[in-house]
Amino acid sequence: MTDPRTTPAVLRGEIIPVTAFQQNCSLIWDPATMRGALVDAGGEADKLLAHVAARGVTLEKLLVTHGHLDHAGAVAEIAERLTIPIEGPHRDDAFWIDGMPNAAKQYGFPPTRSFVPDRWLAHGDTVTVGSLTLDVLHCPGHTPGHVVFHHPASKLAMVGDVIFQNSIGRTDFPRGNHADLIHAIRTRLFPLGPDTQFVPGHGPMSTFGRERQSNPYVADSMFDD
Numbered sequence: 116m117t118d119p120r121t122t123p124a125v126l127r128g129e130i131i132p133v134t135a136f137q138q139n140c141s142l143i144w145d146p147a148t149m150r151g152a153l154v155d156a157g158g159e160a161d162k163l164l165a166h167v168a169a170r171g172v173t174l175e176k177l178l179v180t181h182g183h184l185d186h187a188g189a190v191a192e193i194a195e196r197l198t199i200p201i202e203g204p205h206r207d208d209a210f211w212i213d214g215m216p217n218a219a220k221q222y223g224f225p226p227t228r229s230f231v232p233d234r235w236l237a238h239g240d241t242v243t244v245g246s247l248t249l250d251v252l253h254c255p256g257h258t259p260g261h262v263v264f265h266h267p268a269s270k271l272a273m274v275g276d277v278i279f280q281n282s283i284g285r286t287d288f289p290r291g292n293h294a295d296l297i298h299a300i301r302t303r304l305f306p307l308g309p310d311t312q313f314v315p316g317h318g319p320m321s322t323f324g325r326e327r328q329s330n331p332y333v334a335d336s337m338f339d340d
Contacts, residue, residue, distance in 0.1 A: 125269045126247050130314060131166050134158040134224070136185040141273050141314050143266075144172045145245025152244045153193065154178045154264060154273045155186040155316065158224065160193050178242060179203040180275030181261040182211030184218040184227060186316060191230040200233035202242050205253050207290075208260025236262050238303075252303045256296020257284030265307060272313040272323075278304065280321040283332045300333050 128143040134157050142163070144151030151172040156163055156179075167174050177194055179187050181204045194201050212229050219227035236242070238253035242264065252263040257276045261284075265272040276284040278300050286293040304313075309324025327335050 124247055126244065126266050126271065128271070128314075129166060129170065130320075131163060133162065134185045134188065135222075136317065138185040138316055139314055139318075142166055142170065142172065143244055143273075144170065145247045148245035149173060150175045150245035152176045152178050152242075154314075155180055155275060156189040156193055157185040158188040158227075160189040160196070163189065164193065164196075175199060175244070176242075177201045178264060178273075179232065180263065180273065180316070181258045182208035182215070183258065183276070184215050184222065184224060186275060187212060187230075188215060188219065188224060188227045191228040194230065201230060202232060202234045203236045203251070203264075204232070204258075204262050205237060205255075205260030206235040207255070208258050210289075211258055211260070238262075252299075254296075254299035254303055256286055256292050256294075256299055258288065259290045259292070263304065265311075267307075270308065270311045272304065272307060272311060274304065274313045274315055276316040278313065278326060278330070278333070279315040279317065280319050280326070281330055283330070284316075297333060301338070305333075 126143050127146050131140045133140050138157040141154040176199050177190050215227050215229050236251045240251040241248050250265045254261050254263050254277045263274045286296055305323050311323050312320055
């Protein structure tokens with residue numbers, strides 16, 4: 116029989132697509148405390164906060180994987196409305212966050228404010244949600260400051276636009292780097308285990324094991340290592 120006192124706590128979550136880009140914002144929470152976080156609040160603040168309220172979650176922070184508009188467009192508004200901190204991404208994405216107001220005009224989004232995170236994140240850091248601890252992995256390539264949030268006990272990662280089911284993130288944006296992206300996926304994400312599920316920034320969930328087998332960009336069959 117499993118001793119509940121020594122069993123790692125598992126997080127709960129809900130995927131909430133937002134904006135015209137149907138970006139996967141993740142509401143995650145600790146079922147023991149019902150304290151939670153939004154990962155990549157890309158837009159539609161009222162919609163996101165309605166989901167938070169419906170779940171009975173107390174939102175304690177905002178987590179950001181990278182500085183693109185569809186992943187961070189509602190962050191400043193929600194942080195100000197609830198007086199909660201922002202954690203992430205890596206400091207190398209500051210220029211993307213600073214450019215969000217102009218990007219919003221370019222793509223026809225509602226007026227959007229930039230922000231300065233309360234805490235920039237680096238590889239090897241951890242973040243907490245309630246009593247849960249998530250690992251931070253710096254995975255540059257799509258953007259230079261992209262990070263991934265991983266909860267080992269739940270075998271779950273929130274990967275933003277690093278990897279998708281059968282695809283990978285674009286690297287043709289400013290300071291994108293294809294080689295860095297492939298290296299991050301194969302050396303930092305795949306070692307998390309084949310049965311680890313991931314929530315991508317767009318589209319359906321998958322597992323790292325599935326992508327190692329069938330993803331045409333990063334499958335093991337594509338590499339000698």
